[in-house]
Structure formats: structure tokens, C-alpha cells
Amino acid sequence: MKATLEKTSPVKQKMTVEVPSGMVRTARTAALQKVQKKAKIKGFRPGKVPTEVVEKHYGADIDQETMEELVRLTYARALEEVKTTPISRPQIQPGTYLPNEAFSYTALFEIKPELTLDGYKGLKLEKEEVVITPKEIDEELKKIQQSMTQLAPTADETVLGEGHVATLDFKGKAGGKPFKGSEAKDFQVDIGTGGILPEFEKQLHGLKKGEVKQIEFQYPKDYFNKELADQKAEFTVTLKDLRAKNVPALNDDFAKDLGNYESLAQVREAITTRLAQTKENAVKGALFQKILKELSEKNKFDIPESMVNTELSHMVEQLGHEMTQRGQKLEDLNLQEVVNHYRPEAEFRTRGFLILDKIAQLEKLEVADAEIDQFLEAQSKAAGRPKEQIRAYYEKNQLFNSLKMRLLHEKALEFVLSQAKIKGVKPKKKD
Numbered sequence: 001m002k003a004t005l006e007k008t009s010p011v012k013q014k015m016t017v018e019v020p021s022g023m024v025r026t027a028r029t030a031a032l033q034k035v036q037k038k039a040k041i042k043g044f045r046p047g048k049v050p051t052e053v054v055e056k057h058y059g060a061d062i063d064q065e066t067m068e069e070l071v072r073l074t075y076a077r078a079l080e081e082v083k084t085t086p087i088s089r090p091q092i093q094p095g096t097y098l099p100n101e102a103f104s105y106t107a108l109f110e111i112k113p114e115l116t117l118d119g120y121k122g123l124k125l126e127k128e129e130v131v132i133t134p135k136e137i138d139e140e141l142k143k144i145q146q147s148m149t150q151l152a153p154t155a156d157e158t159v160l161g162e163g164h165v166a167t168l169d170f171k172g173k174a175g176g177k178p179f180k181g182s183e184a185k186d187f188q189v190d191i192g193t194g195g196i197l198p199e200f201e202k203q204l205h206g207l208k209k210g211e212v213k214q215i216e217f218q219y220p221k222d223y224f225n226k227e228l229a230d231q232k233a234e235f236t237v238t239l240k241d242l243r244a245k246n247v248p249a250l251n252d253d254f255a256k257d258l259g260n261y262e263s264l265a266q267v268r269e270a271i272t273t274r275l276a277q278t279k280e281n282a283v284k285g286a287l288f289q290k291i292l293k294e295l296s297e298k299n300k301f302d303i304p305e306s307m308v309n310t311e312l313s314h315m316v317e318q319l320g321h322e323m324t325q326r327g328q329k330l331e332d333l334n335l336q337e338v339v340n341h342y343r344p345e346a347e348f349r350t351r352g353f354l355i356l357d358k359i360a361q362l363e364k365l366e367v368a369d370a371e372i373d374q375f376l377e378a379q380s381k382a383a384g385r386p387k388e389q390i391r392a393y394y395e396k397n398q399l400f401n402s403l404k405m406r407l408l409h410e411k412a413l414e415f416v417l418s419q420a421k422i423k424g425v426k427p428k429k430k431d
Contacts, residue, residue: 003078031065088306151243172235
């Protein structure tokens with residue numbers, strides 16, 4: 001057997017494999033026997049059809065089986081001989097085949113491009129400084145306070161107002177017609193929190209349990225649902241239940257009720273630490289994107305189409321999962337439009353993947369088993385599930401190779417970041 005390799009582009013190769021006649025004869029004999037066992041010809045028992053009769057009736061099948069067997073026997077050995085590693089399935093193009101004579105075929109496949117990276121050390125980057133404002137801490141405290149708020153029954157004569165949670169039945173029309181969402185039962189409204197239109201909520205004030213009221217208002221002209229915008233609304237509303245919110249005071253007793261805290265000051269400190277970590281992770285993620293974008297612009301190279309298509313498949317699959325969670329179907333979209341929309345991002349990710357691969361190779365970066373274990377431990381804590389259960393999930397779905405690659409790429413990004421010249425900048429003020 002002889003194999004030769006030809007580079008047809010920076011990411012494509014053509015391998016030609018020549019198979020000697022002796023190997024062809026052996027493969028054809030095996031193919032003939034395989035076909036002979038399955039051959040069904042009138043007048044002969046299965047498996048007992050004479051060779052010459054099988055040859056006459058199944059000659060094309062035998063030839064096809066022979067060629068496929070020769071490719072199976074020689075393809076991997078040929079790759080070792082020419083010292084190449086395809087990243088895509090080969091397109092096999094058989095040459096002229098004649099029984100008992102030498103046979104040749106070509107295999108077309110993609111490879112990773114050979115990169116000569118420029119400028120991944122000493123990048124000039126701007127990093128947004130992490131600032132935690134008192135307002136942000138207050139907002140987080142308020143969320144915790146709301147989560148600990150309890151609802152208490154109210155007397156029958158209580159009138160609906162601020163600090164109440166109301167349970168309503170309603171039925172309505174807009175522009176004289178019912179619409180999706182115009183009717184509901186046991187609908188809860190947290191009064192004063194902006195959960196429903198102010199025009200609707202304002203007219204609920206003063207109601208008592210069991211009362212029914214006719215409400216009319218005009219939907220805003222800029223209402224998000226264009227079918228309802230600027231339409232006259234008419235609703236019949238019944239107040240079925242009214243609960244008072246017992247909101248805990250923000251003091252040291254509140255902190256102790258949370259556990260592990262002795263004072264409200266300690267809670268604020270813990271919130272500050274958590275917010276800072278969250279913002280720091282977001283800032284680092286933004287820096288990683290800047291690194292990939294800058295290196296992609298500095299280093300232009302062809303990228304394998306098979307890798308782009310694989311990334312596209314993952315992105316479309318993820319979109320499908322997200323749509324399912326929202327009660328929607330991927331099949332309802334124009335798939336070609338989806339692919340066209342995601343292709344630039346898929347190409348960017350593929351380019352980044354190859355760049356980070358090269359950096360890891362140049363800097364001899366590796367991922368130790370202890371680092372994988374540390375990642376699984378963190379996942380276990382975040383999910384509130386045993387670490388071995390997390391590990392079993394990765395093993396069952398054969399995700400350890402992709403996990404190792406992900407951690408290796410994070411290491412490469414961390415390395416580039418450690419070599420960069422970073423200038424701190426103040427975060428932009430939010431409106």
C-alpha cells in the first residue's frame with residue numbers, strides 16, 4: 001500500500017491511496033463470501049448458491065463491498081503513513097476498479113490550519129473598574145426583604161390599597177373584542193409594584209372582598225402589544241381575596257433571621273462581596289471577548305467549514321432548547337434565516353477556538369485532573385447536587401473532552417490576560 005498527500009487549500013487535503021492487487025484479491029474473496037451467505041436465488045438454498053452464480057447475479061454488489069472493505073482496511077493506516085489528522089469525515093472518491101488488479105482511491109478532508117500567531121502577548125486593554133454603589137446594595141436588600149415578606153388575611157371590611165396582594169377574577173375586551181389574556185381566574189396582583197398597568201390598578205383601589213367593579217381605561221399608544229395599543233378597554237373585575245403584606249424591618253433581627261449573620265452591616269458586607277464577584281466575572285468575560293476579537297483581527301486565516309457547521313449546529317440546538325422552555329417550537333422559524341443569522345458568530349467562535357488552541361500549544365498549557373475535579377465541585381455547590389452525580393452526567397453524555405477543552409481555553413485566555421497591559425477605566429453611569 002502506498003499513500004501520498006496533497007494540500008489543496010490551507011484547510012483541505014487530498015490523500016491518494018494505492019492498494020496492491022494482492023490485497024484487492026483478498027478483499028474480493030471476503031466480499032464474495034459475505035454476499036454468498038445472504039444471496040437468495042430461486043432453486044438454491046440460502047448460503048448454498050454456487051460462486052459463479054453469485055458472481056453473475058451480484059457482481060456489482062461484490063465490487064462495491066470490495067471497494068468499501070479496502071477503504072476500511074487502508075484509510076487509518078494511510079493517515080499514519082502521511083502523518084496527517086483530519087477533522088472532518090472524508091469524501092471518498094474511488095478510482096477505476098477491476099477485479100484482481102491494483103485499486104486506488106482519494107480521500108478529501110479538512111484539517112486545522114497552521115497558525116503563526118501574532119501579538120497575543122502585551123495586548124493593550126481597558127478594564128472597567130468594579131464599583132458597588134449603596135443603591136445597588138439597597139436594591140439587593142429589598143429583594144431579600146420581599147422574599148421574606150409574609151401574607152396575612154385581612155378583615156372583610158378592609159379596602160384594597162398599598163401593601164396588599166389581591167386575588168382577582170376578570171374578563172374584558174379591547175376595542176369591543178376579547179383578546180388573548182383578556183380573561184383570568186385567581187390572578188394575583190402585588191399592589192404598588194408595577195405588575196399591571198397603572199390605569200388598571202388605580203381603579204382597583206377601594207374595593208372590598210367579594211365586590212365586583214366595571215373598569216374602563218385606554219391602553220397607551222406606545223403599548224408593547226400593538227393590537228391593544230390605543231384601544232379602549234372594558235373589564236369586569238371581582239376581588240376574591242385580599243392579603244396584607246407583613247414586610248420585615250431591615251434591622252439586626254432581620255439579619256439574624258437570614259442565618260450566619262449577627263447584624264445588618266454584615267449582610268450588607270456579604271451582598272457587597274457577592275455583587276463585586278458577579279461584576280468582576282462580567283468584566284473578565286468582556287475582556288476575554290475583547291481579546292478574541294483583537295486576536296481575530298490581527299490573525300487572518302482560513303477556517304474549516306466543518307468546524308463552523310458543528311458550532312452552528314450547537315447554537316441552533318441551544319436555541320431550540322430555549323424556545324421549548326418558552327413554549328415555542330424551532331420548527332416555526334425559517335431554519336435558513338436562523339443559520340444565516342448565527343453564521344458570523346459561529347465563524348468568530350471557530351476562529352477563537354483555533355487561536356486559543358494554538359496559544360495553549362505554544363505555552364504548553366495543560367489541564368490537570370485536579371482542575372477538573374475543582375470545576376465539578378463548584379458545579380456541585382451551584383446546583384445543590386452531589387459531585388458524583390455531576391460527574392456521572394458528564395460521563396454519560398461523553399462531555400469530559402469538551403469540558404477539558406473549555407478549561408484549557410480559559411487557561412489560554414487567562415495567560416493572555418496576564419501578559420496584557422491593562423488600563424482601568426471608570427464604568428459608564430446608568431441613566
